[in-house]
Amino acid sequence: MTPYEMIKTHLEQSIPFANHVGITLGEIGDGIATATLDQRTETSNHIKSQHAGAMFTLGEAASGAALAGALAPVILEVRPVASGAQISYVKIAKGTLKAHAKTDTPGAELLQTLKETGKVAFDVLVDIRDGEGDTVVTMTVGWHVRKA
Numbered sequence: 001m002t003p004y005e006m007i008k009t010h011l012e013q014s015i016p017f018a019n020h021v022g023i024t025l026g027e028i029g030d031g032i033a034t035a036t037l038d039q040r041t042e043t044s045n046h047i048k049s050q051h052a053g054a055m056f057t058l059g060e061a062a063s064g065a066a067l068a069g070a071l072a073p074v075i076l077e078v079r080p081v082a083s084g085a086q087i088s089y090v091k092i093a094k095g096t097l098k099a100h101a102k103t104d105t106p107g108a109e110l111l112q113t114l115k116e117t118g119k120v121a122f123d124v125l126v127d128i129r130d131g132e133g134d135t136v137v138t139m140t141v142g143w144h145v146r147k148a
Contacts, residue, residue: 036097
């Protein structure tokens with residue numbers, strides 16, 4: 001099992017709210033991740049599209065997985081906390097959605113800063129697309145990470 005597969009398994013088991021919403025993690029790599037959300041009655045709103053809160057949770061989950069991938073060598077030794085988020089709902093979203101997340105700084109640089117200062121702050125950029133490949137949400141999640 002690769003470190004990224006271990007991260008995926010750990011995140012799927014340790015984030016109960018994302019599981020409750022129905023988020024499935026996909027690819028995790030060095031500063032990148034994907035996550036998927038199938039539309040269900042529980043994730044829908046009054047106009048039968050994906051609920052804004054469900055889409056926020058999808059983006060936040062993907063951003064956390066990208067963070068974990070970037071910091072894979074030390075992920076069990078740090079404490080990440082989301083410091084803020086900006087989200088734009090670009091298009092009505094229906095059906096299965098896929099979030100694509102990427103750290104704004106390469107993992108090697110994040111690891112170096114963490115090693116030198118004991119902490120690091122950075123953003124993860126998220127693009128959520130519908131089944132046709134159209135962007136329905138853009139999101140930036142800020143993260144603060146410290147050594148545990």
